[in-house]
Amino acid sequence: MAVPTYASPLERVWHYAYLVICGLIFFFLIAPIVVIIPLSFNAEPYFTFTEKMRSFDPEGYSLRWYRSLLTFGMQNPDATGAAFWADAWANAKWVNAAKNSIIIGFFSTILATVLGTLAALGLSRPEMPFRRIIMATLISPMIVPLIITATGMFFFYSNPCELLGLFGLPTSCGRLAGTYLGVILAHATLGIPFVIITVTATLVGFDQSLNRAAASLGANPRTTFFRVTMPLILPGVISGALFAFVTSFDEVVAVLFIAGPDQQTIPRQMWNGIREQISPAILAVATLLVVFSIALLTTVELLRRRSERIRGVTPH
Amino acid sequence: MANALDPHAAIATTASGAPDRGSLTAADGKPLARALARSQQRARRRAFLLVLPLLAFILITFVIPIGQMLQRSFYNDGFSANMPQISAWFAENPRGTEPDEAAWAALAADLSASAEERSIGVVGTRINYDVPGTRSLFTSTGRQVRRGIEPPYREALVEIDEDWASPRLWSAMRNAATPLTGNFYLAAVDRTRADDGSIRQVEERQQVYVMLFMRTFWLSLLITALTFVLGFPIAHLLATLPMRKSNLLMILVLLPFWTSLLVRTTSWMVLLQQQGVINDILVWMGAIGSDGRLQMIYNQTGTIIAMTHILLPFMILPLYSVMRTINPSYVRAARSLGATSWTAFRRIYFPQTLPGLGAGALLVFILAVGYYITPALVGGSSGQLISNMIAMHMTDTLNWSMAAALAALLLGSVLILYWLYDRLVGIDNLKLG
Numbered sequence: 001m002a003v004p005t006y007a008s009p010l011e012r013v014w015h016y017a018y019l020v021i022c023g024l025i026f027f028f029l030i031a032p033i034v035v036i037i038p039l040s041f042n043a044e045p046y047f048t049f050t051e052k053m054r055s056f057d058p059e060g061y062s063l064r065w066y067r068s069l070l071t072f073g074m075q076n077p078d079a080t081g082a083a084f085w086a087d088a089w090a091n092a093k094w095v096n097a098a099k100n101s102i103i104i105g106f107f108s109t110i111l112a113t114v115l116g117t118l119a120a121l122g123l124s125r126p127e128m129p130f131r132r133i134i135m136a137t138l139i140s141p142m143i144v145p146l147i148i149t150a151t152g153m154f155f156f157y158s159n160p161c162e163l164l165g166l167f168g169l170p171t172s173c174g175r176l177a178g179t180y181l182g183v184i185l186a187h188a189t190l191g192i193p194f195v196i197i198t199v200t201a202t203l204v205g206f207d208q209s210l211n212r213a214a215a216s217l218g219a220n221p222r223t224t225f226f227r228v229t230m231p232l233i234l235p236g237v238i239s240g241a242l243f244a245f246v247t248s249f250d251e252v253v254a255v256l257f258i259a260g261p262d263q264q265t266i267p268r269q270m271w272n273g274i275r276e277q278i279s280p281a282i283l284a285v286a287t288l289l290v291v292f293s294i295a296l297l298t299t300v301e302l303l304r305r306r307s308e309r310i311r312g313v314t315p316h
Numbered sequence: 317m318a319n320a321l322d323p324h325a326a327i328a329t330t331a332s333g334a335p336d337r338g339s340l341t342a343a344d345g346k347p348l349a350r351a352l353a354r355s356q357q358r359a360r361r362r363a364f365l366l367v368l369p370l371l372a373f374i375l376i377t378f379v380i381p382i383g384q385m386l387q388r389s390f391y392n393d394g395f396s397a398n399m400p401q402i403s404a405w406f407a408e409n410p411r412g413t414e415p416d417e418a419a420w421a422a423l424a425a426d427l428s429a430s431a432e433e434r435s436i437g438v439v440g441t442r443i444n445y446d447v448p449g450t451r452s453l454f455t456s457t458g459r460q461v462r463r464g465i466e467p468p469y470r471e472a473l474v475e476i477d478e479d480w481a482s483p484r485l486w487s488a489m490r491n492a493a494t495p496l497t498g499n500f501y502l503a504a505v506d507r508t509r510a511d512d513g514s515i516r517q518v519e520e521r522q523q524v525y526v527m528l529f530m531r532t533f534w535l536s537l538l539i540t541a542l543t544f545v546l547g548f549p550i551a552h553l554l555a556t557l558p559m560r561k562s563n564l565l566m567i568l569v570l571l572p573f574w575t576s577l578l579v580r581t582t583s584w585m586v587l588l589q590q591q592g593v594i595n596d597i598l599v600w601m602g603a604i605g606s607d608g609r610l611q612m613i614y615n616q617t618g619t620i621i622a623m624t625h626i627l628l629p630f631m632i633l634p635l636y637s638v639m640r641t642i643n644p645s646y647v648r649a650a651r652s653l654g655a656t657s658w659t660a661f662r663r664i665y666f667p668q669t670l671p672g673l674g675a676g677a678l679l680v681f682i683l684a685v686g687y688y689i690t691p692a693l694v695g696g697s698s699g700q701l702i703s704n705m706i707a708m709h710m711t712d713t714l715n716w717s718m719a720a721a722l723a724a725l726l727l728g729s730v731l732i733l734y735w736l737y738d739r740l741v742g743i744d745n746l747k748l749g
Binding site for chain 1: 356359360362363364365366367369370371373374375377378379380381382383384385386388546549550553565567568569570571572574575576577578579580581582583584585586587589591592593596625628629651657682685686687688689693703706707710716719720723726727730734738743744746
């Protein structure tokens with residue numbers, strides 16, 4: 001954006017002031033995320049830059065907080081070699097939390113993506129009845145305050161069959177609260193709106209005559225879907241899946257309300273750490289998560305460009 | 317698709333000189349209108365079947381649980397189900413009737429039975445919501461009545477604890493005797509039912525909920541305004557820069573958007589605390605003394621700063637996508653007709669950004685009203701929002717009906733805003749990055 005040639009001197013001054021303001025706002029956006037990265041290498045248990053860190057003295061920096069992520073909860077942190085890693089894998093609390101987060105994230109993403117993509121295909125058809133209200137219902141888990149969703153799930157998951165009593169059926173059939181299945185279902189619910197939004201956005205530019213062409217050439221609906229539709233919408237489906245995964249990976253309120261002690265996830269472990277005694281180990285986790293989100297962001301951005309290219313849609 | 321019912325096939329085969337419109341037929345001789353209707357019906361059913369699994373899933377794991385939870389806000393049978401006889405007495409005798417010996421006998425019988433079934437705690441908890449401190453009255457009296465007491469029951473019960481004669485307790489029991497109640501909603505707006513059944517405000521020092529609702533809305537409004545002030549210049553810059561540069565700068569907006577909420581909240585805790593980076597910089601610059609470090613966290617300031625940062629991308633993205641479509645020649649035309657740059661911005665450019673502004677503002681406001689995690693971590697006591705109160709009633713005081721009533725009011729306002737969003741913006745236009 002250049003200054004137009006007809007701009008008055010005052011407008012030129014304003015233009016540069018405007019660029020400075022924008023720079024400051026970008027700084028506000030990004031600085032809080034960047035600043036925790038060097039702080040996580042702090043050799044002292046402080047949350048600010050120490051004298052040594054400011055003079056770039058190597059002694060001011062250390063990996064102790066990253067090490068503490070592994071050793072926290074281990075039975076014998078002084079072991080060396082294979083024994084150390086075996087112990088960390090089995091007992092370290094953060095490692096366990098990471099395992100849980102990945103398991104729960106993986107399955108809830110699969111569930112959300114499969115159901116969400118099917119629904120998005122239906123919703124994108126012009127014949128879809130009650131489109132507006134159904135769409136509003138399916139997006140609502142993103143809009144309804146999480147605390148309300150979590151509260152509702154808390155009661156429902158502790159006895160999912162309570163309502164069957166209305167039909168004269170037995171009213172107790174075990175609990176979903178405190179099980180992996182319960183957390184996976186809850187996270188799938190919360191991730192679904194993101195899948196719907198990204199996949200329907202991909203389908204907006206979708207040329208329905210491609211499906212008819214496939215059908216006229218003798219392909220049955222299944223072949224048409226897997227050979228024609230799917231490759232075209234795949235980038236949208238994958239970004240939707242990544243959104244769903246991140247939602248699950250970052251979710252703490254529903255976990256606090258319905259998970260049991262076994263379903264300790266990374267956000268829950270962070271939440272406990274922040275509420276009890278915040279230590280720079282939290283910053284080490286945060287740094288790892290920032291690196292993780294940079295990787296995800298890059299993937300989604302590449303997928304979006306690919307999707308635009310293969311669908312022939314140019315961004316405007 | 318080579319089906320005779322296919323409308324496309326039908327149109328090709330019905331050209332053979334039909335005299336009037338009613339006799340157009342499909343290839344198989346059936347009337348075209350009916351064939352078309354059937355074909356459309358089938359297409360509708362197919363589309364619906366694709367959506368059905370997800371719709372069922374959302375209904376079961378999301379809509380029904382919330383409905384069940386909200387039911388607790390107006391239905392609580394903790395007292396009436398476990399104290400049937402006294403509840404029946406309340407139903408027969410209108411408000412204002414002095415409890416007679418029959419009432420006392422019914423009360424004693426219920427207390428005894430309830431203590432026997434170990435449900436007396438539930439009963440006490442229900443009354444405890446209205447008259448604090450009565451839970452133990454019920455449990456201890458229940459224990460003694462179970463051992464057996466002699467009539468006259470009034471004297472016997474009052475001898476165990478003279479609180480039983482309190483009109484306030486009887487009024488509370490009468491209110492709880494019907495499972496359907498609006499009292500939790502009254503409490504959620506700082507009202508209560510007086511002993512004579514009239515509705516009045518609670519004492520001043522107990523008035524918390526209305527204040528919390530006001531604070532939640534006021535802070536959400538402030539945060540929405542702040543995200544607008546900060547987001548507008550950024551969105552404008554991104555929309556007017558060449559694609560290559562704006563894509564690069566867009567990363568600076570999307571990275572916070574993709575970063576974990578807890579991470580962002582943590583970094584604000586680190587930055588804002590008294591021994592944190594910002595205070596250190598201010599001291600180093602000499603702006604404040606080392607003993608005058610600013611308290612920027614664990615209060616409203618902390619909530620406002622952190623939430624503005626977290627919600628800013630939700631304002632920038634809709635604004636950006638609308639600004640991208642604005643044709644720059646309108647502003648140029650205005651300038652060529654003699655408008656100053658400010659007039660051109662105010663009269664020509666800004667009105668065209670309103671759809672994006674509306675979408676962003678509504679989205680930010682909706683999300684802000686229900687925020688829980690950030691206020692809980694950085695809000696201290698003055699930065700708590702209504703969600704935090706709901707969580708407190710769920711996990712600490714265990715007054716689930718109260719939590720449900722507050723949740724119902726919050727949900728109601730969010731759904732109204734959501735409906736407005738759908739009307740004005742359309743859910744289809746919701747975009748993520």
